[in-house]
Amino acid sequence: xxxxxxxxxxKKVLITGGLGFxxxxxxxxxxxxxxxxxxxxxxIPQYGGNIYNVNDIIDKIRLNIADIxxxxxxxxxxxxxxxxxxxxxxxxxxSSMKDPLTDxxxxxxxxxxxxxxxxxxxxxxxxxFAGTRGQYGRANYTPVDEKHSIQPVDVNGINKAAGELxxxxxxxxxxxxxxxxxxxxxxxxxxSMKSSDQSFLNWFIRLAIDGEKIKIFGDGxxxxxxxxxxxxxRAFLMVAAGEKSNGEVFNLGSWKPISIREVTELLLEAxxxxxxxxxxFPEDRxxxxxxxxxxxxxxxxSFFGWEPKVPLKEGLERTVEYYLKNKEHYWNNKH
Amino acid sequence: xxxxxxxxxxKKVLITGGLGFxxxxxxxxxxxxxxxxxxxxxxIPQYGGNIYNVNDIIDKIRLNIADIxxxxxxxxxxxxxxxxxxxxxxxxxxSSMKDPLTDxxxxxxxxxxxxxxxxxxxxxxxxxFAGTRGQYGRANYTPVDEKHSIQPVDVNGINKAAGELxxxxxxxxxxxxxxxxxxxxxxxxxxSMKSSDQSFLNWFIRLAIDGEKIKIFGDGxxxxxxxxxxxxxRAFLMVAAGEKSNGEVFNLGSWKPISIREVTELLLEAxxxxxxxxxxFPEDRxxxxxxxxxxxxxxxxSFFGWEPKVPLKEGLERTVEYYLKNKEHYWNNKH
Numbered sequence: 001x002x003x004x005x006x007x008x009x010x011k012k013v014l015i016t017g018g019l020g021f022x023x024x025x026x027x028x029x030x031x032x033x034x035x036x037x038x039x040x041x042x043x044i045p046q047y048g049g050n051i052y053n054v055n056d057i058i059d060k061i062r063l064n065i066a067d068i069x070x071x072x073x074x075x076x077x078x079x080x081x082x083x084x085x086x087x088x089x090x091x092x093x094x095s096s097m098k099d100p101l102t103d104x105x106x107x108x109x110x111x112x113x114x115x116x117x118x119x120x121x122x123x124x125x126x127x128x129f130a131g132t133r134g135q136y137g138r139a140n141y142t143p144v145d146e147k148h149s150i151q152p153v154d155v156n157g158i159n160k161a162a163g164e165l166x167x168x169x170x171x172x173x174x175x176x177x178x179x180x181x182x183x184x185x186x187x188x189x190x191x192s193m194k195s196s197d198q199s200f201l202n203w204f205i206r207l208a209i210d211g212e213k214i215k216i217f218g219d220g221x222x223x224x225x226x227x228x229x230x231x232x233x234r235a236f237l238m239v240a241a242g243e244k245s246n247g248e249v250f251n252l253g254s255w256k257p258i259s260i261r262e263v264t265e266l267l268l269e270a271x272x273x274x275x276x277x278x279x280x281f282p283e284d285r286x287x288x289x290x291x292x293x294x295x296x297x298x299x300x301x302s303f304f305g306w307e308p309k310v311p312l313k314e315g316l317e318r319t320v321e322y323y324l325k326n327k328e329h330y331w332n333n334k335h
Numbered sequence: 336x337x338x339x340x341x342x343x344x345x346k347k348v349l350i351t352g353g354l355g356f357x358x359x360x361x362x363x364x365x366x367x368x369x370x371x372x373x374x375x376x377x378x379i380p381q382y383g384g385n386i387y388n389v390n391d392i393i394d395k396i397r398l399n400i401a402d403i404x405x406x407x408x409x410x411x412x413x414x415x416x417x418x419x420x421x422x423x424x425x426x427x428x429x430s431s432m433k434d435p436l437t438d439x440x441x442x443x444x445x446x447x448x449x450x451x452x453x454x455x456x457x458x459x460x461x462x463x464f465a466g467t468r469g470q471y472g473r474a475n476y477t478p479v480d481e482k483h484s485i486q487p488v489d490v491n492g493i494n495k496a497a498g499e500l501x502x503x504x505x506x507x508x509x510x511x512x513x514x515x516x517x518x519x520x521x522x523x524x525x526x527s528m529k530s531s532d533q534s535f536l537n538w539f540i541r542l543a544i545d546g547e548k549i550k551i552f553g554d555g556x557x558x559x560x561x562x563x564x565x566x567x568x569r570a571f572l573m574v575a576a577g578e579k580s581n582g583e584v585f586n587l588g589s590w591k592p593i594s595i596r597e598v599t600e601l602l603l604e605a606x607x608x609x610x611x612x613x614x615x616f617p618e619d620r621x622x623x624x625x626x627x628x629x630x631x632x633x634x635x636x637s638f639f640g641w642e643p644k645v646p647l648k649e650g651l652e653r654t655v656e657y658y659l660k661n662k663e664h665y666w667n668n669k670h
Contacts, residue, residue: 109436169489173622
């Protein structure tokens with residue numbers, strides 16, 4: 001067991017959005033570390049929650065279906081928790097432009113509600129917030145470090161930036177220990193496979209497994225960075241356990257960026273089915289397209305020694321294997 | 336008439352928060368420039384709106400009492416406007432900490448609503464948003480330019496930052512021309528004089544006029560910058576009229592910063608009544624105190640030639656003269 005993993009034994013841990021991709025993977029790890037896990041999830045159909053994601057740990061966790069916008073529920077649920085992994089959110093960039101006020105309700109207002117709940121009911125908790133590289137918008141330089149200016153190209157990025165700032169503010173003003181991880185593209189098992197809204201890579205994985213033709217917008221030469229879910233889960237645990245993360249924000253990132261075309265080719269090697277073609281950007285995507293982007297993860301590396309361990313090829317193979325085995329639980333409700 | 340002032344003749348102009356301090360002064364100037372002014376104001380008692388502020392132009396404007404959170408009203412009111420001066424907001428730092436969700440409703444959600452209203456009902460409008468130096472929080476360096484990082488020390492600063500980012504986003508994505516002015520301490524006639532919540536200097540002016548003892552928190556050596564209202568109104572008109580302001584944010588600021596103790600002494604010279612003493616910071620103020628702060632206004636100077644014209648001494652004298660003459664309309668409802 002790693003040093004930081006011991007921090008969670010017999011500890012009470014709340015995961016908002018715990019039926020979603022990152023939340024459910026984190027829940028698995030925390031159950032293994034003997035934490036007392038409570039999951040809160042709204043199961044809003046368009047979002048990432050999937051009850052099957054906790055199928056094998058359902059008897060070892062407490063599952064509370066509720067919307068984080070429901071402040072009465074949250075006032076109760078935050079009580080007595082040692083840690084909160086605050087992952088619930090609306091994550092689609094495109095949806096945030098179609099319905100910006102719903103994005104605001106979930107990514108701004110509910111975050112402030114949760115922090116108010118902690119202020120009045122559990123000021124000793126440690127919270128880790130899931131931020132996003134979308135807060136940066138288009139990169140003025142690469143790799144993008146945490147000092148890069150906040151200039152989102154969609155409403156989601158603005159609301160996530162505000163959500164993060166509330167956390168850091170409550171850390172600084174009220175001593176409610178909080179940290180934000182600014183996530184980049186995360187992929188792996190237990191992601192929603194229902195639409196392309198939440199992550200293009202997981203959508204490509206579905207298409208490849210189904211032997212369909214993947215449509216790459218533009219020329220596919222935009223470079224991005226990808227983290228396998230296990231690396232991201234480890235980062236959440238490290239910053240939660242460490243006191244020096246309080247009030248800090250950290251990028252994640254990968255060793256080297258890769259183009260969208262190249263990652264697609266790697267994927268097709270893993271699936272051995274599917275193909276790809278280039279198509280023009282649809283207007284709603286073009287407007288919020290950010291071009292090359294990769295993050296500098298040297299801050300979290302120097303604070304906690306975190307670095308990505310799972311190579312993209314291996315991560316894609318593991319991911320494809322998972323979905324091939326569990327397809328029926330993820331494919332059933334495309335929208 | 337200055338070149339930029341001609342832009343408003345016979346133009347339809349909506350001022351949100353138009354019964355407040357800056358909004359009502361702007362309304363006076365726009366009426367003088369022969370604009371067709373509509374004011375929307377909620378008249379929420381704790382905020383800055385005061386019907387007396389438009390007493391002498393009431394027959395020359397259209398007054399619509401409504402809350403900017405009411406999206407149906409806003410959908411109608413934005414139609415056919417050439418310019419929107421978007422000044423409505425909750426401005427108290429302390430209130431934003433006591434009731435952060437109300438601050439969010441007004442400073443985030445209503446802003447997004449107004450922009451959505453413009454997107455669907457008037458995409459050709461030009462909007463000027465009133466930002467604040469509170470978006471910067473404590474200065475990492477002085478004078479603070481627009482590249483300084485956004486690190487607010489209160490909920491109000493976070494929500495105003497989000498409000499500004501929405502405007503710039505809608506400019507960039509939907510072509511709804513928008514500009515933000517990041518205001519520093521603005522003082523002058525037509526400010527609310529009901530409490531110390533909205534601006535310490537106007538509150539000091541009231542106390543001095545009443546011959547009371549002004550309480551300066553701490554040693555009063557923190558340096559700040561102050562703009563007289565006429566200079567701020569001119570900045571709003573300049574950026575509204577100029578196309579090169581689209582998508583840009585601009586600081587205002589003064590030629591040189593001055594300590595809180597020194598500005599208090601200048602004020603007492605103007606009133607010839609009142610006195611001051613030093614008292615310790617109350618806890619809720621200490622936590623959100625930012626220390627020395629002054630802004631760099633060279634960007635708006637180079638874009639538009641704006642610079643502050645009214646010296647602090649003269650501005651204070653004009654302000655004191657105004658309130659001495661109109662005391663009954665501003666003193667009546669201290670809270």
